[in-house]
Amino acid sequence: MSTLTQKKGFGATVWDYLTTVDHKKIAILYLIAGGFFFILGGLEAMFIRIQLAIPDNNFISAGFYNEIMTMHGTTMIFLAAMPLLFALMNAVVPIQIGARDVAFPFLNSLGFWLFFFGGIFLNLSWFLGGAPDAGWTSYASLSLESPGHGIDFYALGLQISGIGTLIGGINFLVTIINMRAPGMTYMRMPLFTWSTFVASALILFAFPALTVGLALLMFDRLFGTGFFVPQMGGNTIIWEHLFWIFGHPEVYILVLPAFGVFSEILATFSRKRLFGYSSMVFATVLIGFLGFMVWAHHMFTTGLGPIANAIFAVATMAIAVPTGIKIFNWLLTMWGGQVRFTVPMLYAVAFIPSFTMGGVTGVMLAAAAADYQFHDTYFVVAHFHYVIVGGVVFGLLAGVTYWWPKMFGRMLDETLGKVTFWLFLIGFHLTFFIQHFLGLMGMPRRIFTFLPGQGFELGNLISTVGAFFMAISTLVLLVNIVKTSINGPKAEADAWGDGRTLEWAVASPAPEYNFKQTPLVRGLDALWVEKMAGKKGLTPAEPLGDIHMPNGSFLPFTISLGLFVASIGLIYQFDDKVWAIPVIFIGFLITFGSMFLRSVIDDHGYHIHKEELMDDDDKGVKA
Amino acid sequence: MKKWLPNMRFFSLFGLMALLLAGCGKPFVSTLQPAGEVADMQYSLMLLSTSIMVLVIIVVTILFVYVVVRFRRKAGDENTIPKQVEGSHKLEMIWTIIPILLLIILAVPTVSATFKLADVTPMEEETRDENALVINVTANLYWWEFEYPDHGVITAQELIVPTGERVYFNLLASDVKHSFWIPAVGGKMDTNTENVNKFWLEFDQQATENAGGLFYGKCAELCGPSHALMDFKVKPLPKEEFDQWISDMQNAEPFVPTSDLAAQGEQVFNQYNCIACHAIDTGEDRPTAPNLANFGERSSIAGRFEFTEENLKKWIKDPEQHKPGNKMTGTYDHENMTEEELDALAEYLMNLKVQN
Numbered sequence: 001m002s003t004l005t006q007k008k009g010f011g012a013t014v015w016d017y018l019t020t021v022d023h024k025k026i027a028i029l030y031l032i033a034g035g036f037f038f039i040l041g042g043l044e045a046m047f048i049r050i051q052l053a054i055p056d057n058n059f060i061s062a063g064f065y066n067e068i069m070t071m072h073g074t075t076m077i078f079l080a081a082m083p084l085l086f087a088l089m090n091a092v093v094p095i096q097i098g099a100r101d102v103a104f105p106f107l108n109s110l111g112f113w114l115f116f117f118g119g120i121f122l123n124l125s126w127f128l129g130g131a132p133d134a135g136w137t138s139y140a141s142l143s144l145e146s147p148g149h150g151i152d153f154y155a156l157g158l159q160i161s162g163i164g165t166l167i168g169g170i171n172f173l174v175t176i177i178n179m180r181a182p183g184m185t186y187m188r189m190p191l192f193t194w195s196t197f198v199a200s201a202l203i204l205f206a207f208p209a210l211t212v213g214l215a216l217l218m219f220d221r222l223f224g225t226g227f228f229v230p231q232m233g234g235n236t237i238i239w240e241h242l243f244w245i246f247g248h249p250e251v252y253i254l255v256l257p258a259f260g261v262f263s264e265i266l267a268t269f270s271r272k273r274l275f276g277y278s279s280m281v282f283a284t285v286l287i288g289f290l291g292f293m294v295w296a297h298h299m300f301t302t303g304l305g306p307i308a309n310a311i312f313a314v315a316t317m318a319i320a321v322p323t324g325i326k327i328f329n330w331l332l333t334m335w336g337g338q339v340r341f342t343v344p345m346l347y348a349v350a351f352i353p354s355f356t357m358g359g360v361t362g363v364m365l366a367a368a369a370a371d372y373q374f375h376d377t378y379f380v381v382a383h384f385h386y387v388i389v390g391g392v393v394f395g396l397l398a399g400v401t402y403w404w405p406k407m408f409g410r411m412l413d414e415t416l417g418k419v420t421f422w423l424f425l426i427g428f429h430l431t432f433f434i435q436h437f438l439g440l441m442g443m444p445r446r447i448f449t450f451l452p453g454q455g456f457e458l459g460n461l462i463s464t465v466g467a468f469f470m471a472i473s474t475l476v477l478l479v480n481i482v483k484t485s486i487n488g489p490k491a492e493a494d495a496w497g498d499g500r501t502l503e504w505a506v507a508s509p510a511p512e513y514n515f516k517q518t519p520l521v522r523g524l525d526a527l528w529v530e531k532m533a534g535k536k537g538l539t540p541a542e543p544l545g546d547i548h549m550p551n552g553s554f555l556p557f558t559i560s561l562g563l564f565v566a567s568i569g570l571i572y573q574f575d576d577k578v579w580a581i582p583v584i585f586i587g588f589l590i591t592f593g594s595m596f597l598r599s600v601i602d603d604h605g606y607h608i609h610k611e612e613l614m615d616d617d618d619k620g621v622k623a
Numbered sequence: 624m625k626k627w628l629p630n631m632r633f634f635s636l637f638g639l640m641a642l643l644l645a646g647c648g649k650p651f652v653s654t655l656q657p658a659g660e661v662a663d664m665q666y667s668l669m670l671l672s673t674s675i676m677v678l679v680i681i682v683v684t685i686l687f688v689y690v691v692v693r694f695r696r697k698a699g700d701e702n703t704i705p706k707q708v709e710g711s712h713k714l715e716m717i718w719t720i721i722p723i724l725l726l727i728i729l730a731v732p733t734v735s736a737t738f739k740l741a742d743v744t745p746m747e748e749e750t751r752d753e754n755a756l757v758i759n760v761t762a763n764l765y766w767w768e769f770e771y772p773d774h775g776v777i778t779a780q781e782l783i784v785p786t787g788e789r790v791y792f793n794l795l796a797s798d799v800k801h802s803f804w805i806p807a808v809g810g811k812m813d814t815n816t817e818n819v820n821k822f823w824l825e826f827d828q829q830a831t832e833n834a835g836g837l838f839y840g841k842c843a844e845l846c847g848p849s850h851a852l853m854d855f856k857v858k859p860l861p862k863e864e865f866d867q868w869i870s871d872m873q874n875a876e877p878f879v880p881t882s883d884l885a886a887q888g889e890q891v892f893n894q895y896n897c898i899a900c901h902a903i904d905t906g907e908d909r910p911t912a913p914n915l916a917n918f919g920e921r922s923s924i925a926g927r928f929e930f931t932e933e934n935l936k937k938w939i940k941d942p943e944q945h946k947p948g949n950k951m952t953g954t955y956d957h958e959n960m961t962e963e964e965l966d967a968l969a970e971y972l973m974n975l976k977v978q979n
Contacts, residue, residue, distance in 0.1 A: 062848035230817035276710035360676035369736035372810020441648030442806035447851030
């Protein structure tokens, strides 16, 4: 028994997670926090669907509906989908490239805590006078008009969690560029690593636009500047541009990693290498690149003129080409394979037609002249839910169930998993398919109610019924998690038996140093190559030696906490609260004090000695 | 727009789509029952894109079903290792080139329609066509103002237009961004706060009759709590009737109450200072609230209720309940209004008419 695996008390475990810089534990933190916000956003969605179940309903009031609707979008994008993807990236990418951790473990932890405190701060608005109510896009004229502090919470909360995301993105870029094991060339990287790489690059270029937009919004609201006030020479259209220059790549930041997940799963459970690997990589990079060229298709009705609209229409249509390449490559990956329908595979398989439907309505929306009819109707709502639920959420559910054994060392229950899957799939199509038609029939989006007699009744009722299917399905998933974590079967290293990539070569869950000896990668699908060569494990690239590990640190927590405290002060300073200014100073003192400590304290980490590793024979690389 | 169709093989699908979609929605609010040149053009583009997309979905679905059924792992195959195929240049070229061709088929009419819909030369100062009708639309928190600048006429909440000709619009918002949309007649255009947007629509006489003479207009950009209730009505009239209406508006005399109750109502109107915000003169522009000069001829109350005295009183008594966040609530003492005052006021308002 090694000292590394001794049982800890509850307090010690909590402290361990508060201070951890281990990418696998940070993955679990992201998963828990993201899962919490996912359920919160789901509850908000249920409020929306109940309110819209019947015409002229008064289940919730108009103002409250706008808060719920805004928070549903904001929470799902920034606080659920992003962190859940980060959970998967953290859990998998370092192991997939044969690394012992990410490049900057301390920053990794800082990224998480910034996201976490930003999310909590945003949701504090519910208890402090009302949540933001101008939609997740927070268009400037309305968001400046909005009374109360809701929008201030939005601007500051997203600013804090946005910095966290940016840090996370940079960390993965550096990790993937620098930390690959010997032999892991770019064109041997698993697709999930590739898509993480491209998504991280998108984060690097897209999030600064949001940061700038939010900063200007904050100045306008808190300090009385006029960046978005036409009477003072400002311009609200600039907000639309800034938001969508971030907002459109954001969609690809979400969906590319999901594509990566599906590429892994489809290959694994078809027992075939990914069809057209290099064209998949090419398509991923191309989608990422084109993703920056199309933001104005969200603004076709803003009045940019026919030249801009035509250019952005054609550019948007172009994205369909690389996406189509991917769809057909996935289908051909299964072609001639040995397809096994595990729960993750079910999600991956269901994703293909579901996402295709979301993709083709995207091309329809790109037809600018026709988009004048689609824009801001339920057709758009249907489209982006097909893309984000059918693509991203399916990807998350697939990825979480696929890598669950690797993260927690236990298998999830397949039967309950299949119940979840079918309920979710049926509920999803029931909820959103009909919304295409509601939009075409003239129903605008973001309305808190609809008046009877316009032909919207039946469609909305069907949609609400579908939402309940999804809610029940989520409950079954939770039951599954609780049940299997009590008495689920222990997972093998190669938990599914068909693993192809490096993460399936290390124990489940992986030891904190991942690889006892850094592996030598001898081809695409490194583990599969070794299996086919008749070997039991990976070929080591180095002799067994001491492993250098970073120490945990509480400072990422306090740096983030300080910004959280300062933001509360910033918001209330303008209500003439005497305590507000001291609170700002205390907050910044905590943040900068922690940064100072980080700079002056030398922390050389520690070593796991060779002798200890030899005791751990049941874990790590069997070389 | 059908003449743009470059490829005959779409026709069968095209017809099927048209058949499937045409049954959808109500004729006064559905984009699928186009009631004018713009909506027609957009509907054709929708049909074209839907047909192409359904074609794509069919291809993917056939492949998908085949793959999922044919290649499932069967008992006894647990140890079979399938051939590890790297890829196929020929196939990859096929599914790169065919989508590009499909997109070109869609892109050409899209670009062409986009430019056609943006053609507002007859309303531009340099190229102004004297006969073109121009309407200035101002969107306000939960109500719409329609000004006919060439005729010096202003109305609100109910847009009156001639059928069978292109009508040109200047669009602007007075407070926050809104979006001007008459689904059955054509796509939307935002009313920005800082610049005037211009576009045109055409209203078809036959379609107007099919829709019962009245179209629904909507705000399509989130603008606050009552965004959902920021509806307006559109009443297209044959050219002669429209001209008659314009001249009635231009020549309207100040309203003289014909009954005691209405006279009493006029007093209430002044006493509660309604006049401070609402103009009752057909030519007067007050940005604060809807012009009421032809209120008695409208077809809805507050854009959302049927036009009845009951509904009018309900609205005046408690506007906040029926349009949360509106700017009228609290500007007068509605809580203490008596039934008599309400009756009189309603009588007065419902008699504000310009046509005899």
